[in-house]
Amino acid sequence: MLTCQMIDEAAVVLRGVVRPTEIIHSPFYSKMLGAPLYFKCENHQHTGSFKIRGAYHFLSKRPAEQLANGVVTASVGNHGKGVASAASLLNCSCRVIMPEGVPLSKELAPLQYGAAVELYGQTHEEADSYARQLAAKDNLLYIPAFDHELIMAGQGTIGLEILQELPTIESLLVPIGGGGLISGIATAIKAVRPGVRIIGVEAAGVASASLARRNGHPKTISTRTHSFAEEVAVKRVGELTFPIMEHYVDDVITVDEESIARAIVSLMEKGNLFVEGAGAVGLAALIYGFRSVRKESTLCLLSGGNLDIHNMARVVEKGMLAEGRYLRLRLEMADIPGALAHLTHILSELQANIFQVNHDRHKSSLPLGEAEVLLDLETRGAEHIQEILMRLEDERYRPEVIY
Incomplete structure (x- = not known):
């Protein structure tokens, strides 16, 4: 215990x-x-x-002969990085097994400490099972993540x-x-x-x-x-x-x-x-x-x-x-000079910050003479979003909230 x-x-x-x-x-x-x-x-x-704390302590307590052939572990990120760092400090080779699809930054992190990284399986559990098999086959020291x-x-x-x-x-x-x-x-x-x-x-x-x-x-x-x-x-x-x-x-x-x-x-x-x-x-x-x-x-x-x-x-x-700070809208408007400027003027009056605007007049489903506009807006909360939607409805834009 x-x-x-x-x-x-x-x-x-x-x-x-x-x-x-x-x-x-x-x-x-x-x-x-x-x-x-x-x-x-x-x-x-x-x-x-925090992972380096447990990893280094674990390795430091093992006899030198257990570290001689190197160590192996499975990880989705932090544990592997901690083990790789600890192994580097103790001058023993290290292999980190990660599931396929792990973010590239997580995959690359152990490499900076000299560890070898191998991708295996779709889940951490599959990667961990493979790491244990390697430990038995190659006489490596397996390092658990927590238990x-x-x-x-x-x-x-x-x-x-x-x-x-x-x-x-x-x-x-x-x-x-x-x-x-x-x-x-x-x-x-x-x-x-x-x-x-x-x-x-x-x-x-x-x-x-x-x-x-x-x-x-x-x-x-x-x-x-x-x-x-x-x-x-x-x-x-x-x-x-x-x-x-x-x-x-x-x-x-x-x-x-x-x-x-x-x-x-x-x-x-x-x-x-x-x-x-x-x-x-x-x-x-x-x-x-x-x-x-x-x-x-x-x-x-x-x-x-x-x-x-x-x-x-x-x-x-x-x-x-979730905070009501971001809003993506789709709407249709007349494809005439000044229409987009009028829309952005309304949004400016409402103090909605435009992250991105996409104006498309060539979409096949649009009626002749109309354009589709996709808007990404920074908003100030749920009440502000409702204010924007109500104003656009009043202006006959018929806004559709995408998310």
């Missing part, structure tokens, strides 16, 4: 290897919630996430840092994937401050911790799933992590994809913080759906900041749509 002594020993091992990430107070969100809110910024860790005491102990050093810098903390929101992160942190904190509420947050579409709690044991989610919070989209929590979560974690809650996207956008705009989906789930729960927000000193763990740049536009667009 994981012990506090193991976490203390991990802190010694990791000294000078990982960054003791800062805890920052957020005046904006504190005012919104009516209570102090803090962020623990593991998105500022050397590899962009091992040494991994949990490394992640638990975050809890020690929280206690040292913010000893008055009353509640803590932590992302849950397989459970290694929250198990380590909860073990460290509850040993010293048993009254601190530990709340786990997971994506609603991949709620494996909630499923395990309902059944009393880990159970695999059978359906194919996807989430903006891909780093916590784990279909089954660990056999070792589950009893620790049951013992120490006070509540497990879920957040939907819309809330995650909104939280990512909000952190960019209001907090000047760049986080991935998994890193945003805690704030998403607090401001968009947590059923029992208490007026107490609260900390959200921002677990990572490795948001794929190509997915960022999609996530931001989703978040802005």
Whole structure:
């Protein structure tokens, strides 16, 4: 079983290897919630996430002969990057198996640390099974993503840092994937401050911790799933992590994809913080759906900041749509000189910012003498959208909302 002594020993091992990430107070969100809110910024860790803590600690505790032939792991992103970095620091070769279709930035990340990357299978589970086969065939050391005491102990050093810098903390929101992160942190904190509420947050579409709690044991989610919070989209929590979560974690809650996207956008705009989906789930729960927000000193763990740049536009667009900040319209109008200028003048009066306009007079389905216009608009909320639609209706444009 994981012990506090193991976490203390991990802190010694990791000294000078990982960054003791800062805890920052957020005046904006504190005012919104009516209570102090803090962020623990593991998105500022050397590899962009907390994963290097567990990976390095795990490898550092293995005998040299186990590292001689190299190591192998499976990952959709952060774990592979953390393992590759740790292996580089310890001068052992590393292979990272990733499912096909993983974002290119995730695929390339381990390469900068000298690891070899191989794509296999359609899911993390298939990639993980293949990594275990390679470990047996080539006598490599397999590194689990979360379900091992040494991994949990490394992640638990975050809890020690929280206690040292913010000893008055009353509640803590932590992302849950397989459970290694929250198990380590909860073990460290509850040993010293048993009254601190530990709340786990997971994506609603991949709620494996909630499923395990309902059944009393880990159970695999059978359906194919996807989430903006891909780093916590784990279909089954660990056999070792589950009893620790049951013992120490006070509540497990879920957040939907819309809330995650909104939280990512909000952190960019209001907090000047760049986080991935998994890193945003805690704030998403607090401001968009947590059923029992208490007026107490609260900390959200921002677990990572490795948001794929190509997915960022999609996530931001989703978040802005949810906030009523983005509107795409289709309408038809007379194809005469000055018609488009008149339309843009109306939108200017309404203070709608035009992102993009597409004017098409050649579409075969259009009546003679008419043109189709597609508009992407920046808006200020639901009321502003209704104001725009009503004005365009009054002007006989018959707007059709695409999204």
